[in-house]
Amino acid sequence: MAKAFDQVLVDVRIDDLPRRRVCRAEPSTPLGEIYRRLDEERGVAVLICDGPELLGIFTERDILYSTALEGSLDTPIGDLMTRDLVTISRDDALVDAIRTMSEKGIRHLPVLGSDGEEAGLIGGRDVLKMIADYFPGTLLNLPPRLHQTMDRPEGG
Amino acid sequence: MRCPSCAADNIQGVDTCAECGADLADLDLPEAGRGFSGRLLGDRIGDLKLSPPIVLAPEASVSEAVVAMREARQGCVFIERDGAVAGLFNERHLLTRVLRKDLDPKVTPLSAVMSTDLLQLTPDDPPAFAVHCMVSRGLRHLPVVSEGTLTGFVSVRTILGYLNEMAG
Numbered sequence: 189m190a191k192a193f194d195q196v197l198v199d200v201r202i203d204d205l206p207r208r209r210v211c212r213a214e215p216s217t218p219l220g221e222i223y224r225r226l227d228e229e230r231g232v233a234v235l236i237c238d239g240p241e242l243l244g245i246f247t248e249r250d251i252l253y254s255t256a257l258e259g260s261l262d263t264p265i266g267d268l269m270t271r272d273l274v275t276i277s278r279d280d281a282l283v284d285a286i287r288t289m290s291e292k293g294i295r296h297l298p299v300l301g302s303d304g305e306e307a308g309l310i311g312g313r314d315v316l317k318m319i320a321d322y323f324p325g326t327l328l329n330l331p332p333r334l335h336q337t338m339d340r341p342e343g344g
Numbered sequence: 345m346r347c348p349s350c351a352a353d354n355i356q357g358v359d360t361c362a363e364c365g366a367d368l369a370d371l372d373l374p375e376a377g378r379g380f381s382g383r384l385l386g387d388r389i390g391d392l393k394l395s396p397p398i399v400l401a402p403e404a405s406v407s408e409a410v411v412a413m414r415e416a417r418q419g420c421v422f423i424e425r426d427g428a429v430a431g432l433f434n435e436r437h438l439l440t441r442v443l444r445k446d447l448d449p450k451v452t453p454l455s456a457v458m459s460t461d462l463l464q465l466t467p468d469d470p471p472a473f474a475v476h477c478m479v480s481r482g483l484r485h486l487p488v489v490s491e492g493t494l495t496g497f498v499s500v501r502t503i504l505g506y507l508n509e510m511a512g
Contacts, residue, residue, distance in 0.1 A: 193380030197511055227444045248435045251443070252413055283511050290508035295500060312500035313478060319507070320479045326381040327475050 196322045197283035202276055202299055202310060205285075205318050210309050212237050215244075215266025222246060222265050232311050233296045236269045242306040244269030247296050275300050278307050285315055381472075383510060389474060389488055390467025392506055394496030397422045397487070402430060402455035406442050409433050409454055420485040422494055423454050429487050429494050431458030436484070464489045465498060471506060474498045 211231035213222060215238065222234055226248065233247035246269045276285055276297045289295060289312055301307040320327040345354045345368065352363030359369045398412045398421040409421045413435070420434035433454050441457040442449055463477055465488045477483050478500060486498045 193510070223439060223443055227440050248439065249419060251439055252410060252419075252435055286504055286508050286511060290501075290504045293501070312504055313482075313484070315507075316475055316500065316503060317479050320475060323381055323384075326384050326472050328480060 193323075196319070197286070198281045200282040200318060200322075201278065202280050202282070202285060203278040205282070205310050205314050210235055213246075213265055214238065215264060215269070217265045218261060219263045219265060219268065220261030223251075223261070226251075233309060234265070235298055235306060235309060236265055237306060240305050242273065242275075242298055242300070244271045245273060245296065245298060246270070249295070273298060276310070278302070282315065282318060285310060289315070380510065384472040384475070385470045387471050388467060389465055389469045389471055389498060390490070390495075392471065392498065392502055394488060394502060395499060397494055397497050399424050399494065400454060401425075402458075403453050406433070406438065406447070406449035406452045406454065406457065410438065410449065419499065420497070421454070422487060422497070423458050424494065428492060429462060429464065429489060431455070431460045432462055432485060432487070433458045434485055462487055466490060467495065471503065475503055478503070 209229065209231075211225050211229050211234040213225070213234050213236055215236055217236075225231060226234060233245055235242060236244040236246060244266070246265055250268065250270065274288060274292055274294050274297060276288060276299055278299050278301055285297060288297060295312040297310055298306060299308045299310060345356050345358070346352070347354055347361040347363060347366055347368060349366040350361060350364040352361055354362055354368060360366065361368055395418060398409075398416055398418060400409055400412065400421050400423055402423050402425055404423075412421055413419065420432055422429055423431035423433065431454065437457055437459065438449075441447075442452060447457070463481070463483060463486060465474060465486050467488055467490050474486055477486055484500055487494055488496045488498060
């Protein structure tokens with residue numbers, strides 16, 4: 189029998205989640221380069237670091253607010269990033285990620301290691317994927333539509 | 345699988361009890377109200393805290409969409425044509441289809457950069473279906489349409505809120 193939802197939430201650690209490949213940049217990186225990397229590397233956020241130290245984050249959502257719609261693509265990302273970070277520890281449980289994301293309205297959390305070093309990023313969809321992995325019968329093996337009727341015979 | 349009428353042990357998946365002939369067809373269906381899976385399959389999307397959608401015309405510019413998204417603090421807008429949902433434009437599209445293509449947001453109409461052929465939910469669909477679409481098809485915003493009218497949308501945030509409430 190599969191584990192109960194409550195159990196999964198406290199048993200699964202952030203470290204168990206498949207981490208996104210993280211885009212990293214320095215504060216001096218220009219906005220245009222950040223756009224290029226988010227696009228080509230299919231990233232949802234860029235972590236701005238100075239060596240091992242995490243300084244800030246710039247997410248897809250920030251594009252809306254500090255877009256090149258008005259500004260210049262040469263602006264260093266250090267001037268645009270969010271410095272006031274909400275992070276999560278790799279030892280925290282899945283439920284902590286859900287709670288933090290939900291209550292603070294944040295979709296992307298930088299993950300910190302035990303010494304406070306930057307250890308990746310998790311997003312809201314990573315959380316959903318993890319839960320789906322635990323409940324495949326409920327979440328993955330669904331027909332395209334639950335009460336679907338086909339308007340053509342199979343193969344038609 | 346135990347028959348609820350005569351308690352005889354039957355092979356998993358049979359439709360009728362081998363002992364008394366009682367109907368067992370419904371016994372191994374996922375059932376609403378049984379824990380997490382039951383709720384995900386039994387609850388209605390219409391009962392979640394859906395976000396009210398921003399709706400714009402196909403001729404509206406990307407800049408107008410950005411202003412509306414900023415004001416509503418939402419990541420997407422829906423585009424309606426003749427009263428029906430025709431498209432979706434979100435922050436990812438802004439990056440990949442406008443900014444990276446060097447299009448001018450002030451003159452680019454949403455119709456040129458929106459996603460069309462949207463997968464739509466109805467208020468009666470279960471939350472499990474929305475999660476399924478997000479995880480397996482990589483969709484981030486799903487319109488909820490009731491009798492042809494866009495009534496709201498489900499985002500990753502909606503689902504996280506729902507899970508958080510369930511986690512208690």
